[in-house]
Amino acid sequence: MQDISEQILSLEYDPSRANAAYASQSEAYREGHAAALIQAADAIDATPDAALAAITFGLTLGCEVANFLDLWVGGDFETIRAEWPNAPEELYVGADTLFEPASAA
Template sequence: MKGQLPKTLTLGMLQDRLTTIRQEHQVPTWAPVKVELNGMSFQLNTGNFAVTDDGSLALELSLPDAAVAAIAYALEHPCESPMEFLRCWNEGNFEALRTEWAEVPAEVFIGADPLHQQSGGAR
């Protein structure tokens, strides 16, 4: 189990691990870790998460791009009228998207639909 991080991390645990790495001159290994802020889940990785020398956490998180998510969904589901889907999204007819395409991911609405609720997985 050496090298694996527990599911719940505390600042003290991270500081202890960083000290151990420095002492043993190890290269840190990363296990998938997610953090949730305001009901949105973010994957932490070496590109967006760091522990500074003073033990502070540095996070660089960004919201998903709704337009990219909408185009990706339309391309992945071509049998479900992708042009109509994109037309509804472009016109802001998000209710039609929810009604006609039940499997649309939340990323399609985040930042585009002013009525979208981010917490609790509601769309």
């Protein structure tokens, strides 16, 4: 999965369209900026929410939830993988910088 910042930086624009469609360069800039912000927000919305996945999984653990969430917030993903190998990948995406999806391996 491509990093969200890479997705945002790779957003394309068409300056020739902006110059033809708008009365002034500043108006074209405002519209282009607004469109880029909308695209960036859409990319962020499409990104899995690791915190929600961690909380959802943690709630299935009963009395171990506090320990699990402490480890997750502290970034101790190695321990989480060792103690809860059935934890869903979604709780690592964006939270663990070393995470590689199983489909990419």
